[in-house]
Amino acid sequence: MPEAFEFVDVLSSIKTPQSVNDKKQHKDDQFISHGSQEEIEKVCEGIKQKQVFTPEECEKIEHHIDIVAENAEQGLYKTHTVDSAPLRMKYFFGEGYTYGTQMRRKGPGQEKLYEKGEIDAIPDWIYKLVVKRLEDEKLIPKNWITSAVINDYRPGGCIVSHVDPRHIFDRPIVSVSFYSKSALSFGCRFSFKPIRVSNPVVCLPMQRGCATSISGYAADKITHCIRPQDVTSRRAVIILRRTLENAPRVGDPDPPHDLSYSNHFLNHSDNRKRQRLSLDSSTHHHNGRDRHGHNDAVEPVKRRRKSDSYSSHHMEKKRLSVSNSQDKVKKDDGHKDSSDLKTSQNIIAKKATRRPKPFFL
Numbered sequence: 345m346p347e348a349f350e351f352v353d354v355l356s357s358i359k360t361p362q363s364v365n366d367k368k369q370h371k372d373d374q375f376i377s378h379g380s381q382e383e384i385e386k387v388c389e390g391i392k393q394k395q396v397f398t399p400e401e402c403e404k405i406e407h408h409i410d411i412v413a414e415n416a417e418q419g420l421y422k423t424h425t426v427d428s429a430p431l432r433m434k435y436f437f438g439e440g441y442t443y444g445t446q447m448r449r450k451g452p453g454q455e456k457l458y459e460k461g462e463i464d465a466i467p468d469w470i471y472k473l474v475v476k477r478l479e480d481e482k483l484i485p486k487n488w489i490t491s492a493v494i495n496d497y498r499p500g501g502c503i504v505s506h507v508d509p510r511h512i513f514d515r516p517i518v519s520v521s522f523y524s525k526s527a528l529s530f531g532c533r534f535s536f537k538p539i540r541v542s543n544p545v546v547c548l549p550m551q552r553g554c555a556t557s558i559s560g561y562a563a564d565k566i567t568h569c570i571r572p573q574d575v576t577s578r579r580a581v582i583i584l585r586r587t588l589e590n591a592p593r594v595g596d597p598d599p600p601h602d603l604s605y606s607n608h609f610l611n612h613s614d615n616r617k618r619q620r621l622s623l624d625s626s627t628h629h630h631n632g633r634d635r636h637g638h639n640d641a642v643e644p645v646k647r648r649r650k651s652d653s654y655s656s657h658h659m660e661k662k663r664l665s666v667s668n669s670q671d672k673v674k675k676d677d678g679h680k681d682s683s684d685l686k687t688s689q690n691i692i693a694k695k696a697t698r699r700p701k702p703f704f705l
């Protein structure tokens with residue numbers, strides 16, 4: 345079957361201060377890329393985009409996401425399928441993995457898949473409505489996907505800079521955005537209290553119904569994030585990935601302490617002339633949210649525990665107050681890391697001694 349949709353010309357869609365200044369592009373949003381031309385090109389080489397869903401199709405898929413959210417509220421999923429934070433929910437299907445304080449051993453490359461059976465299966469609608477379309481459009485090989493994650497963000501929600509663990513996930517990483525337009529930013533540094541994000545090397549617009557594939561430099565050599573200012577109304581993403589056959593699982597024996605499963609990836613120019621954010625080092629010690637007390641954010645490893653209980657409590661209250669449902673809200677089992685830390689947190693912890701601060705913080 346021929347492909348029905350054209351690839352977006354990603355490089356031409358990128359706005360720079362120069363292109364906006366020259367009035368070649370409108371500054372109608374804040375999606376501006378600040379990297380050098382060379383770096384923008386390197387990142388864009390690893391990005392493919394196609395607008396694969398019409399608004400009507402989006403609506404149908406969004407209805408399914410609504411149902412997933414309701415199911416989670418009612419406690420219908422397995423414990424590790426759902427991960428909640430104040431401004432974003434994460435639902436893992438097919439496979440899920442440990443990150444942040446869920447990890448007994450912390451550090452880059454220590455993430456592990458949960459044992460088979462600990463995560464709910466990928467729902468049929470994801471195969472029929474989403475995976476099938478991406479296969480038809482040659483964005484992913486047939487029968488390749490083993491993991492589908494839904495991130496559901498409220499306005500101001502974010503995911504801090506990270507690289508999807510290379511020892512867990514094959515490339516490409518394909519995602520489709522829903523509900524509202526947002527942007528995936530590459531090469532940002534976060535700082536906190538109040539939350540601030542440095543200018544992105546590349547700020548990639550993600551339209552509702554648009555599929556984005558990242559591989560190569562974009563996936564491995566530079567971090568990506570969703571900035572809080574780029575989530576202005578509810579936005580969800582379905583991330584479709586293949587887990588590696590030899591990816592470590594919870595219960596496997598640990599590797600020797602100085603070995604991590606993944607290589608350190610951040611040898612790219614993101615480490616280069618990083619101008620420091622003008623924040624004092626106290627920003628390394630915060631409670632994981634901005635001054636309004638509402639962000640899903642990162643903090644140093646040693647402070648996680650305290651914040652975890654705060655997050656769970658906070659989330660519980662928040663969910664209760666926003667829920668119209670009379671159903672009993674599923675109680676968080678209290679052990680989970682509620683931030684989007686992934687590898688970034690570990691990098692902070694591990695690299696802090698080697699790298700001028702701040703890096704991600």
Ligand code: OGA
Nearest residue numbers: 495503508519528570581
């Ligand atoms: C992730 C991720 C980006 C998005 O969950 O790993 O990068 O579009 N999400 O929400």
Ligand code: MN
Nearest residue numbers: 506507508568
């Ligand atoms: Mn990611």
